[in-house]
Amino acid sequence: MSAGRWRGWLEQGSNRLLALLAPGPAACLLCGRQAAAPGPQEAQQSHVRRQPLCRGCREAIPWIEAINCYCCGRTIRCPDCVRRGGAAFVWSRSAVRYDASMRAWLAAYKYRGEERLEPLFAEMLEPVLQRMTAELLRRLETSPKRAAVVADVAGRQLPAAAIAACWDGIAYVPVSTARLRERGFNQAQRMAALLGRRYGIPVLPLLVRTRHTLKQSGKSRWSRLRDMQALFDAAPEAGERLARLRQSRAKARQGPDSPRTAWRPGPDAPHAARRPGPDASPAAWRPDAGEPSAKGQPLRLLLVDDIYTTGSTLDGCADALRRISDLPIEIYGLTWARA
Amino acid sequence: MRGWVYTVARGAESEAWATVVPKLDQAYWAQQRELRRESAGAGSGDELRMLVYEHSLPLGAALTAAELYNDAEQGRRHAGAGIGQQERLARSIAEAQRRLAAEGVGAVADLRRASRDGAARLGSGYLGAGHQGAAATGAAETIAAGIVRLRYTEPGSAPVPEIGRRDALGEPLRQAAEAAAALLRGRALLHEEAIALLTNAGIATPGSWGWDAVLQLAALQRCSGLRLCAAVAAQEDARGWLRRLRPQHRLQCRRCGSGREQLRRTRCAACGDACAYCEACLNMGKARACGLLVLGGAVPAASSSQGAVSGASDSLGSGRGASITDALVFESSDLNRMSEARASHGVAAFGAASGAVASVAAEAAADAPLQRWGLSPAQRAATVAALAFMLERQALALSSGAAPVLSAPSPAFLAARDRASRDFLLWAVTGAGKTEMIFPLIEAALRRGGRALVATPRRDVVLELDPRIRKAFPEARVTTLYGGSPQRWERGQITLATTHQLLRFAGAFELVIVDELDAFPYHGDPMLHAAADRVCTPGGTRILLSATPPPSLQREVRKGRLAHARVPVRYHRHPLPEPAVLAVPAVRALCKERRLPRRLTTALRESLERGAQIFVFVQRIRDVGPLVALLRAAGLQAAMAGTSSKDEARTETVQAFRQRAVRLLVTTTILERGVTVPRSDVFILDADGPLFDASSLVQMAGRAGRAADDPHGRVYFCSPARSRAQHAAIRQIREMNKLAKRRGYLIADDAPQRRKK
Structure with missing residues (x-):
């Protein structure tokens, strides 16, 4: 028997052994079927990149791509926002429409307690946060030329540093102590924590729920609104936390390199935007960076929740947040689903 | 917490x-x-x-x-x-x-x-x-x-x-604790489940004390053997000789027995720790390391035919009808006679009960009550064997100590021996009438004051069984459990349950009947096996029902380690149709060439001409559509349809097939079990495929010839090659037919006819 043949056998054998050791295809988080990567048509749209999902579940996600209400990010024109008038938050965006399948997903996570779905929910917020940041940059930009560049950049992936620079902190909607004990987790806090870790934005426990209300699902709009009156309050030390955040952000903004010069939009700006060079500090991404910050610079906070139904929860929380300190705070809602 | x-x-x-x-x-x-x-x-x-x-x-x-x-x-x-x-x-x-x-x-x-x-x-x-x-x-x-x-x-x-x-x-708290412990006997419930059960039973929390105080007092006083433990806890892992030398502790779900692969650690707001929860039994509520699992004491063994033991302590179970007990009194002398007879025939206490021996001994004693159920001779013989086994187990439990439940936990090897010796396999061919055979067993268990459980894999089977059981035992309390059942927290003398519901019980039933042990949810799910293992009381009996026992059980049978009885014949006393083998290319090749071999079309045509409904089984869902198209083009002049688990109109399609509006139905293994269509023939394509094992083939073949007016349905294994599974399936069917003939169960003028194809 020749040596070559032996080697062939050995190779074959070792390959088989290795094949035994190789991990199989990941199973879909929701249905356990074989997971599939996002298809080419999804590349331009929102999608879930890291968590394993099968094709069916992937396609079942009703992403909100085009909005029709500036205030609450709904896909249709929204009478609620018109009726409410001024909300305590600036505006709010959601990742998905709350349809039957999303209802089932949320029920599995929130009520049944399948905490392995957590990273999926958090990841689903990422494209929205991307778009929110881009929208914010566009709206805050005063020079039309720069706005055009920002719009161009925003069509692609914003770097994480840009997102981190744009938002000063993440707050979340609290649940009551009794519910927290029963459920073992607060879904809004978990999503906020994962999102904060992903982008390096500080997540702050700023709010508490003062009363234990019944579940919001299955209530009329009016009773929800009434229930939300003074339901949220500042958490202990919330004021101090905010003050500290404000200080640290102000310091970061007045860093050694002047941000205004670090990022000057020009024809090659989109490239710089995609891969910020060593000299482009994150603060450079802040459109209003370098403004006098003694009092006027508002803190920009994200407020995370699982569902936006009438907006009364977000409104109540935003109101409570603004009462915490007398300095200006801008609050933007970010929710997983828009009912 | x-x-x-x-x-x-x-x-x-x-x-x-x-x-x-x-x-x-x-x-x-x-x-x-x-x-x-x-x-x-x-x-x-x-x-x-x-x-x-x-x-x-x-x-x-x-x-x-x-x-x-x-x-x-x-x-x-x-x-x-x-x-x-x-x-x-x-x-x-x-x-x-x-x-x-x-x-x-x-x-x-x-x-x-x-x-x-x-x-x-x-x-x-x-x-x-x-x-x-x-x-x-x-x-x-x-x-x-x-x-x-x-x-x-x-x-x-x-x-x-x-x-x-x-x-x-105070007295109210003490009373509440005792009542709660009695209600929780035989249960393994999560904290909130236990509270739901107690609330449902109408117990009130006394004064300022809450449910936790009631449960804690019950545990402190050891009322009815109630214990509180963590739902997920570190257990000693002594598998393997190395471990035995230096035992390690592994986290395990105490409710379903799942190990670390099924556990997930998260930061828990309830206990402030990184605490683990069990993902395997999450559908039944969250079992976590900082959550309580309430383990009620085992239900005490029924010590007399009056059944007074559990009734006294359990207010819910006391609705036992006196008339049943009177009508079906089964003297303990009968029991003794039966045991003696078996002993004299040399059947060891832990040995295999051969149906013939037991039947000789028990027939006389059991005849009168058995008559009521109208069983065929084969059904009766197997039932009597199972009855004898069950009664002997009870006698043994009684003689070895009045209440084995309350004594200290027995050493592991004794418990293992007890487990091995309490199972009885009823190996009944497809269409043998298994349901009728469980009635006398339930009757005997009830008569002795025990409780019976019938566990089946599927919810629709539970719902279908429910009225039959209620009709057969009008006096008994019947509890039907499935996901979302309104009777969830009740307890009856007879419990019908889907297999997942068994997780909520431990040591609760004297008689446990497990239907289709080899079928889907059990298959490859150790959690359900563990649950089915635990629900039996220490002196109780577990009857396993199957037409196609898994290989491990068949091996036990062959080695004489598992007591069993075979029912080799269908209730109509005609032999099982033996499969004929047709050499037919794979379905994929057929669809590609768009041509059906003549021998297949001829056989199909013959079946249609004799007025049979035709099941065509294929391996994969994606084969269904193309094959239906191909068959429609073959000019057979019959209405055809295809269905699979992905078919939304599945119920309607099967209904149309039953009503003969559709004559030929292409389907996957979803219709392998539990479907009875009178006058039907079975064609299994790709019978050599990997998804069809021997038991699957036997089950599919079992769809044919189930009705008494057309007992000779036809079965074809169509494949390019003959596989081991096909051989095994055919051998199983032939063996059963031979056994039936030898025991004289077949109707005399009806020798099994071989069709040559």
Whole structure:
């Protein structure tokens, strides 16, 4: 028997052994079927990149791509926002429409307690946060030329540093102590924590729920609104936390390199935007960076929740947040689903 | 949840407890102390003393610490004096923390670290070493440094003075605890499930005490053997010789038995720790390391034919109709006669019961009650064998001790032997009439005051069985359990349940009938096997029903280790149709070439001409559509349809097939079981494919010839090659037919006819 043949056998054998050791295809988080990567048509749209999902579940996600209400990010024109008038938050965006399948997903996570779905929910917020940041940059930009560049950049992936620079902190909607004990987790806090870790934005426990209300699902709009009156309050030390955040952000903004010069939009700006060079500090991404910050610079906070139904929860929380300190705070809602 | 650990010492003996309502425990022990004082006279020296660890712990850690302490105490009693009580408690707490933290199950690194930090705060400096038994002095120093602080409390003195009053507990609380423990017998329920059950049963929480106090008092008083433990806890893993030398502790779900692969650690707001929960049984509620699992005591064995034992303590179960008991009294002398007869035939107590031997002995005794069910001779013989087995088990349980349930847990090997000897396999061919055969068994169990459980894999089978059982036993309380069943917290004499519901029981039924043990949910799910293993009372019997027992059981049968009876013939007493083998290319090739071989079309045409409904089984869902198209083009002139698990109109399609609006149905294995269509023939394509094993083939073949007016349905295995599975299936069917002929079960003028194809 020749040596070559032996080697062939050995190779074959070792390959088989290795094949035994190789991990199989990941199973879909929701249905356990074989997971599939996002298809080419999804590349331009929102999608879930890291968590394993099968094709069916992937396609079942009703992403909100085009909005029709500036205030609450709904896909249709929204009478609620018109009726409410001024909300305590600036505006709010959601990742998905709350349809039957999303209802089932949320029920599995929130009520049944399948905490392995957590990273999926958090990841689903990422494209929205991307778009929110881009929208914010566009709206805050005063020079039309720069706005055009920002719009161009925003069509692609914003770097994480840009997102981190744009938002000063993440707050979340609290649940009551009794519910927290029963459920073992607060879904809004978990999503906020994962999102904060992903982008390096500080997540702050700023709010508490003062009363234990019944579940919001299955209530009329009016009773929800009434229930939300003074339901949220500042958490202990919330004021101090905010003050500290404000200080640290102000310091970061007045860093050694002047941000205004670090990022000057020009024809090659989109490239710089995609891969910020060593000299482009994150603060450079802040459109209003370098403004006098003694009092006027508002803190920009994200407020995370699982569902936006009438907006009364977000409104109540935003109101409570603004009462915490007398300095200006801008609050933007970010929710997983828009009912 | 968080809990507290404390020890109670009387003289030299001490025990540890964990609690979530320390107020109750203090009141309870204060009362005990008073009682002892009164009976023994003051100053007798062996007063109750309590040591309390003043910090709350995650409940799992608290319960584990108490368990560890008590285990160590048992050892210490033999070994003599050692370190002080305070230090022993400290060590137990530290060791409990270590065990729960040791394993990061699917945990992100920082969670694991958080958990380890928790242990560190409790003095992990000495943990590793202390565990090795090398640095006991270091441990003492750590405690001295105040890392584990223990505070001595006089029961009743601090910190809630009025708690010490003797009447603080009060009679209502005591009664509630006893009633709750009785209701929870035979149950394994999560905290919130137990509360739901008690609320549902109409028990009220007394005064200012909550449910936790009721449960804790029941555990303290050991009412009906009730125990509280953590739903996910570290258990000793002694598998393998290496482990036996140095046992390791692994987290395990105590409800479903799943190990670390199914556990997930998350930061838990309820206990403030990185606590693990079980993903395997999440559908039945969340079992977590800081959550309580309430284990009711086992249901006591029925000791007499009057069935007075469990009835007295259990208010729900007392609706037992007197007329049933009277009408079906089965004298214990019959039982004795039967056992004697079996013994004289040389059947060992743990040996296999051959149907023939038992039937000879038991027929006379059991004849009268059996008549009522109108069984065929084969059904009757097997039923009698099962009955004899069951009654003998009961006699054995009674003679070996009045109440084996209440005694200390038996050694593992005895428990294993008990498990092995309580199973009885009823191997009945497809269409044998299994349901009729379980009625006499249930009847016998009820008559002896026991409870019966029928577990089947599918919900629709449960719903279909429900009216039949209620009709057969109009006097009995029947509870039907499935996901979302309104009777969830009730308890009857007869329980019908889907297999997942078994997780909520432990040691609850004298008779457990497990239907289709080899079918889908059991298949490859150790959790359900564990659950089905546990629901039986220690002296009870488990009857396994199957037409195609899994290979492991068949092996046990062959080796004579598993008691069994075969029903080799269908209820209509005609032989099973034997499959004919047709050489037909694979479905894929057929669809590609768009051509059907003539021998297949001829056979199909013959079947249609004789007026049969035709099942065509294929391997994969994606084959269904193309094959239907191909068959439609073959000019057979019959309505055809295809269905699969993905078909939304499946129920309607099958309905149309039953009503003969559709003559030929292409389907996957979803219709392999439980479908009875009179006058039908079966064609199995790709019969050599990997998805069709022998039992699957036997089940599919079993769709043919089920009706009495057309007992000779036709079965074809169509494949390019003959596989081992096909051989095995054909052999199984032939063996059953031979056995039926030998025993004379077949109708005389009907020899099995072989069709040559």
